Amino acid sequence: MDALTPNAAGLADAVEFYGTRVTSRLLLGTAQYPSPAILSEAIRASGAEIVTVSLRRESGAAKAGQSFWQIIRDLGVKVLPNTAGCKTVKEAVTTAEMARDLFDTPWVKLEVIGEDDTLQPDVFGLVEAARILSRDGFQVFPYTTDDLVVAEKLIAAGCEVLMPWGAPIGSGRGLNNPYGLRSLRAHFPRVPLVVDAGIGLPSHAAAAMEMGYDAVLLNTAVAKAGDPVRMARAFARAIEAGREAVIADPMEVRDMAAPSTPVMGRGVFGE
Amino acid sequence: MKILVNGESADTRAGTLAELLGELGLGEAIVATALNGAVVRAVKRAATPIASGDRVEILAPMQGG
Numbered sequence: 001m002d003a004l005t006p007n008a009a010g011l012a013d014a015v016e017f018y019g020t021r022v023t024s025r026l027l028l029g030t031a032q033y034p035s036p037a038i039l040s041e042a043i044r045a046s047g048a049e050i051v052t053v054s055l056r057r058e059s060g061a062a063k064a065g066q067s068f069w070q071i072i073r074d075l076g077v078k079v080l081p082n083t084a085g086c087k088t089v090k091e092a093v094t095t096a097e098m099a100r101d102l103f104d105t106p107w108v109k110l111e112v113i114g115e116d117d118t119l120q121p122d123v124f125g126l127v128e129a130a131r132i133l134s135r136d137g138f139q140v141f142p143y144t145t146d147d148l149v150v151a152e153k154l155i156a157a158g159c160e161v162l163m164p165w166g167a168p169i170g171s172g173r174g175l176n177n178p179y180g181l182r183s184l185r186a187h188f189p190r191v192p193l194v195v196d197a198g199i200g201l202p203s204h205a206a207a208a209m210e211m212g213y214d215a216v217l218l219n220t221a222v223a224k225a226g227d228p229v230r231m232a233r234a235f236a237r238a239i240e241a242g243r244e245a246v247i248a249d250p251m252e253v254r255d256m257a258a259p260s261t262p263v264m265g266r267g268v269f270g271e
Numbered sequence: 272m273k274i275l276v277n278g279e280s281a282d283t284r285a286g287t288l289a290e291l292l293g294e295l296g297l298g299e300a301i302v303a304t305a306l307n308g309a310v311v312r313a314v315k316r317a318a319t320p321i322a323s324g325d326r327v328e329i330l331a332p333m334q335g336g
Contacts, residue, residue, distance in 0.1 A: 029336030039334075054335025057277040057328070058302050065331025069301050072332070082335045097310040098303035098330055169336070197336075219336030 013243065015214045017161050017192055018107070018139040020078070022049040025209065026239050027080065027194065028232070029219025030072070038228050040071050046232035050078045052109055052217065055099055080141060082109040087122070092129045096138060108133060109163070109196075109217075111143045119169045119197075123150045127157055134158025143196050146180030148187055155191065162191055163217060166208065167198025170220045174204035178211070185212045202231075202238030209242025210250070272323040289316040291327065303330045 014021045028048040033039035043051060053072065058065045072079060081099035086092035089112065096108045112129055114122030121144050130140045134157055142154050146164045154162060164184055167173035175181055176198065185193060195208040196217040205216045216239055225231035274281055276295070285291035288311055292298050304311045305328040311319050321327065 029334075031334035031336045033334075052335050054333045055303060055330040056333035058297065058300065058331030059277070063297075063300065063331075065302070065333055066300055068334060069332040084335055094305065094308070094310060098305060098328075101310065101312045102301065102303040102330065102332060 013247070015192055017050075017141070022078070024049045024236070025215040025243055026205075026236055027052065027196075027215055027217035028222065029217070030068075031219055032223035033228055036068070036071055039223075040075060042222055042228045042232040043075055043077065045229045045236070046222065047236045048077065050080050051075075052080045052082050052219070053103070054082050054084050055095060055102060078107075079103050079105060080107050080109050081105065082143075083111045085113065086111060087113050087125075089125045089129045089132070092125070093132050096129075096133055097136075100138065106137055106139045107141065108138050109141045109143060121145055121165070123147060126150075127153045130154055130159055131157040141194070146177050146184055148180075148183055151184055151188065155188070160191065161194065162188065163194045163196035165197040166195045166204065169197045171198050172200025172221060173198050174200055175207055178207070181208070181213070182211055202234045205235055206238040206242035206245075209239055210245050212246050215239075274321060274324065275326045277327070277329055283321070286320060287317055288319040288321055288327070291321060292316065292329070295329070297329065301332060304328065305330075 012023050014023045015025055024047045026046050026048045027050045028043060028046050029052045030039060081103050083092040083095040086095055092110060092112045099108060110130055112122045112125040114120050123145060126142055126144060130142050133140050140159050141161045141163055142159050143163050144150055144154060151162050164181060167176040192214045194215045194217050195213050199205050199216060199218040200221050208216050222228050222231045222235060274283055283291055283294055285294050288304055288306060304316060307326050
């Protein structure tokens with residue numbers, strides 16, 4: 001079935017990532033929240049079924065990771081471990097392998113960062129790491145740019161999901177290149193596509209969904225909002241609205257006005 | 272003997288990676304491990320000896336975007 005066709009069988013509208021169906025089209029990051037309690041409440045309010053997590057060095061004394069993991073487990077959400085901060089193929093592959101052992105999932109949000117100012121993906125390293133990991137049984141969610149040829153190579157490397165950026169991570173700029181994102185959607189009508197990074201406002205997320213994207217992944221826009229729980233709810237609604245709009249099949253845009261109120265039968269006054 | 276744990280020098284009497292985690296109070300913790308750059312899965316730790324000068328990485332779940 002085409003991803004954009006409403007389900008004739010009346011099943012809940014859902015998206016599939018590597019055979020796993022989820023109905024929430026918001027994937028939420030878990031970093032930078034004011035407190036563990038707010039993190040937990042924001043995830044609940046967002047309705048997200050998938051959250052991103054990472055790995056960092058653990059000290060025997062602090063055990064910060066253990067308490068964080070307890071929170072995530074209590075929420076019962078699926079985790080998508082990332083390779084954030086990795087700059088080489090080897091680092092990313094090793095981090096992914098450790099994540100698979102730790103989180104017991106073949107899923108990995110693959111990040112190979114090429115440049116510090118923009119945190120732009122190193123797409124050459126990304127494709128190579130995606131090939132190695134896919135061959136090793138991983139189900140790779142590549143954080144990539146909106147470059148169509150890179151996307152083709154990621155698919156050839158074994159990726160069944162693509163996650164192009166909207167704008168640089170944490171920038172909140174929204175969709176920097178709507179044309180590029182639209183081209184990707186048109187070119188890969190059946191590949192699950194997720195806009196990942198750069199989203200600042202619910203309207204950005206709604207716009208991505210209206211383009212026909214299958215889901216949106218964001219973190220900072222919720223975590224750094226004045227009221228993260230409320231913002232999580234706002235994003236959930238915007239993403240639902242955008243999705244509903246695609247299924248509803250929007251009207252054509254016209255250059256000239258067309259009266260929406262019928263002109264026939266209106267009263268005639270004066271001469 | 273001296274080894275490196277997460278980039279810092281440490282003294283240990285542990286003979287295996289599993290014993291080292293126990294020494295550090297991480298015996299029951301949810302962590303992933305690597306020895307000299309190679310991943311050692313949880314099930315292999317008890318059978319993985321460590322030697323002087325080894326580099327051990329111990330990673331735990333952390334917040335991420």
